[in-house]
Structures are given as C-alpha cells and as structure tokens.
Amino acid sequence: MRRTDAPLALSVGDPSGVGPEIAIAAWQAGDSAGVPPFYLLADPALIEARAREVGATIAIMETSPGQAAHHFPRALPVVPLYARHLDSPGKPNPANAAGTIEAIDRAVADCLAGHAAAVVTCPIAKKPLYDAGFRFPGHTEYLAHLASRHTGAEVTPVMLLAGPELRTVPVTIHIALAEVPKVLTTELIVATGRITAADLKSRFGIARPRLAIAGLNPHAGEGGAMGSEDLSIVLPAVEALQAEGIDAVGPLPADTMFHPRARAGYDAALCMYHDQALIPAKTLAFDEAVNVTLGLPFVRTSPDHGTAFDIAGKGIARADSLIAALRLARRLADSDRHSAAA
Template identity: 60%
Template sequence: MTKPAQRPLLLTQGDPAGIGPELTLKAWLQRKEAGLPSFAVVADPDHLARVAQAYGWNAPVQAVETAEAASIFDRALPVVPLDTTVSAEPGQPDSTYARSVIESIETAVGLVRSGAGAAVVTNPISKHVLYEAGFGHPGHTEFLAALAGRDDGGRPYHPVMMLWSEQLAVVPVTVHIPLSAVPSALTTEVIVRTGRIVARELRERFGISRPRLALAGLNPHAGENGTMGSEDAGIIVPAVEALRADGIEVAGPLPADTMFHARARSRYDAALAMYHDQALIPIKTIAFDEAVNVTLGLPFVRTSPDHGTAFDIAGKGIARPDSLMAAIRLAARLSTRSVDA
C-alpha cells in the first residue's frame, strides 16, 4: 500500500456558491506558512480557476489524477476533476449544481476507501439546496454513513459527530432533529453506543490511552433529582452505569451549565451532550474559528470546518480559512495514526 504521507487528503467541493472555493484556495495559498500537508480538491478545475481569477490571486489550478497530487502540490492546487461542470455565482444558491456537490462527496469517499486518498475533508454544503434536488439524507454525516456501507458483521455504521478543538471536544448524542423530538429519540442504548464509539476512537485515533467522558444532563440541573424531568435518572444514569461496566471512565449526568468552564473541561477528554445546540453553543463560543467537525464511527477519516456555507459573505474575499486548515491538519494526524494502528 502507498505510504500515508504520499497519499493526499481529499477535499470536497462543498457548495460552490458558498465560501468553500475561497477557503480552499486560501488554504493552498497559505500552505507553507500554515505547514499544511498535501491535499487535492475534487471539483471543477475551471470553476476554481475562475474564482481565483476573480480575486486576482496567483493560485494556479491543475487537473490531476489522485496519485499525482503530492508531486505538484507545491506549484499548483491539484484538482481531481468532476464529470459535472459547475456554474455558480457566489452567494447565489441554486439546486442546478446539486449534482456536482453530491458527485464530489461520492468521489472523495470512493478514492479514500480505495486507498488512493488518506482522508476526506468536506467543505460546507447547503442542505436546503440539496433537498430541492431530491437529496434523501438529513445531512452530510448521514450521507457519509450511507456511502460507508456495512461493517464486517453486516451492520450499518453508526456515525458520531464530534466537534473538536484543542480546548474542547463535544459530541451531540442526538443531532439534526427538532428539539421537541429529543426526549423520545434519547435512549440509554443510543447513549451507550455513542459513548463506546467515542471512547474507542479517542484511544485508537487520538492516542488517549484512557479516555475520560463527561455526560451532560438533558434537563436543567440534570433533572434536580427528578423534579425537573425523569430522563436524567431514567435514561442517562443507566447509560453511565453501562459505560462504567465496560471499563470506560465516565462522569454524569452533569448540569450542562457548569460543564464548559476551563476548570471543568480539564476533567474530561470529551463531553457528550444530549442535543445539537447543547454541544455546539459552547464549542463555537470557545473556538469558533478553530473548531473541526470530525465524524467518528466510520471506516475512513472525515473532518470538516465547523461552520456553514456563509452565502452572505461569499464572493467578498473575507472568509477566514482557519477552521478548514485545522480540519486539514487534524485529518492528516488521524489518518496517519489510523494506518499505523
């Protein structure tokens, strides 16, 4: 097999009317001072060349086969061409280019699973644009799980979304569902399954020999002994006990309003929150520009910047590439470790 250092990371196109093309070009332009590993982007080369020209950036774009990417990375942005051409205006979302977004993700995942690429780094997509074109998945993570297929036991993979930064790592146990649906979706089984995946991948990919997990309560004050809801005692406490029985170090359920200050964060390696905003509000407050979205539980490494398409600033040249560059660095780190393991 090709050595990991020789295999490029594969960036997806993302929504071409969003800030993804700008961020990709900026990451390549800042590759040396940022110390980025080699990467290629699965996109329409002509579209990226037009974006670079519009900004007046000296960012040559070169269509390549995946194996050639590392050798030309220093002198040009390597682009694995799509079959679909892309015509998109910054800040103007349009379902007519949805096929190219999907093709980019499918191609990147296929190349990584074949061993040609080291990891997938996804640029932001607009779900409503894809929905208009008939996209049948709730989001990026669920689509990636579908592309992963089934494990050796014939079971579908259970993807887990982690938002990671040097200061904090959080995992929402329930993700893209309405807040009103969280209590019925939250079960002891799903918490235990999520906790096991997080602990395993903290060991195997992040190199933490004995991971420490903290579980947030669902209700204010973690239910206040049942006076503010029964879910904490009836659902989360049994999950904590089951994870401890597996030998995993777990604390909780803890009141979510006191879990994320600096002293509290020093006591755990990852926090499991019960719903989307309970996880994402603290990390976006603490590390908005540096946080990375990592999908755990899949047979390949996938990272992504922790922000959306930002249509409102697309085309203005002001988007910051910090989170994308952090995603690239983390993908390189995790993919190298997963091959070594």
C-alpha cells in the same frame, strides 16, 4: 490499505458558498500554516472563476489523485468532476447538487481505495440538496451511508467537534429540539459513548479516554424535579458505559461543564442535543474548531462553519477552520494507520 504518503481528498462543498475560496486560501497558506498535501474535487472552471473573483493569483493543475501530491507544491491540484458547477456565489442552486454529491462520493471512494489518506469536506447547504432530491439529514449521515455501501457493514456515525480546549459530541444531531426527548435513548447514548471512547483511543492517542455525560434537562433534572429523562435514560447509560470499563461520569449539569476547571477533568463531553454541544465548542474556538466524524472506516473532518452564502465570492472568508481540519485529518490518518499496524 491507504497509502502512507497519499494526499487528503477535499470535496468542494456547495459551490455557491465559501468552499471554493477557502480551499484556494488553504492551498495558498501552504507550508507556513502546516497545510498537508491535498487535492480538491471540483469543477476546475469554477475554481478558476472563484480565484479571479476573490483576487487570488494561483496556479491550478487538473490532475488525478495519484499525481496530486507531486503537483501540490507548485499548483492547487484539482481532480475534475464529471458534473459541472454554476458559478453563482451567494446564490445556492439545486442545479449544483449533482456535483456537490459527486465530490463527496468520489472523496470517500478514493479514500477507501487507498488513493487518499482521509476525507475533508467543505460545507454543504441542505436545502439546495433537498430541492434536488437528496434525502439524508446532513453530511454525517450521508458519509455513514456511503461507508456502509462500500464496506457492506452497518456504520454508526458520531459527530465530534474538536478544538484546542474542548471536544464535544452531540448524541442527537440534526433534529428539532422538540424531537430530542422522543429520540434520545439509553442505547443511543451508550453506542455514542462506545464509539467516542474507541476513536479517542485509536485515532487521538488517548490511552484511557474520560467522558463527561451532560444531562438533558436544566441542572441534570435535579433528581427528577425538572424532568425524568436524566434518571430514566441518561443515568442508566452512564452506568452501562462504566460497566464496560469506560471512564464516564454523569449526568452532569450542562451549565457547569465547560469552564476551565471542569474541562480539565475530561477528554470529551457527550451532549444530548446539537446546540448543547456546538455552542460551547464554537464559543471557545470559532475559527479553529473542527468537525470530525467518528465511527467511520476512514478519517473525515470538516470546518465547523457553514456555507456562509452572505460572504461568498467577496474574498473575506477565513480559511482557519479548514486549515485546522486539514491538519487534524492528516494527524488522525497517521494515528489510525499506526494503531492498525500495532
């Protein structure tokens, strides 16, 4: 059982990216930005070095998860990693992979043990991890693996991008566009819709979630004139969700789903591939959108941007999305707790 007063666990992400400095900036923003207490899983020497590089004058306190909230008002709580990180802003290095993965592992373990209320992750880069032997497509899939390993139950992760005006869910995630029609199935869409509806209800507090299901092809296939997948795969999924009592409509032409009047008619849009979901989400709220992983036995959020190696260490990275991720994680964790107690 997670403690109601537990802080959030923040993993540092790729240390060569902007993760260290946006974590510093989020702590500096503090109460004025509504930042809830968190601790950073990182190499303290890296955080001290990055603070100097970006000109941030802050106090850093090496601590444990249990003491982090006590220190948070006066210092950035850092729970040290066993692995050490090389401070090489803008220059990703496979030698840092062990620490990057350790931070994620320990954030999840802390959350499941009740030491943290939720997991928030700074961005990772896949290539340095792959070069070091990491074999998961991305954060989302790895978190599902960790959850399954800890709980012994099968976990199906669902990625949701949440902004002030729009929530989108990519049914397929980190695969090439050419592979999408091969991977997309009615069963996958139905499973994604179920998890999305359940988490919108239990964690977002939406009593009867409304799902808008995008078509795969232009104009949702125009009755088969532009591909058969919308009739043979997407439509049966919509009908199956409706049969389960889920408020779902579709397949809808994606090019008319995201204007203001259309957005008013649903709580989340299920999209058939990565960019169909992320382009509208990031266009509407690039600095405010949050990546949420649904379907996990704990709350996980992250900024909606990547490692930004090109600006790492320059002191110009914005922490807006991380701050939004921290705030949303706190709200979802509290809602999750209240839902479980009901």
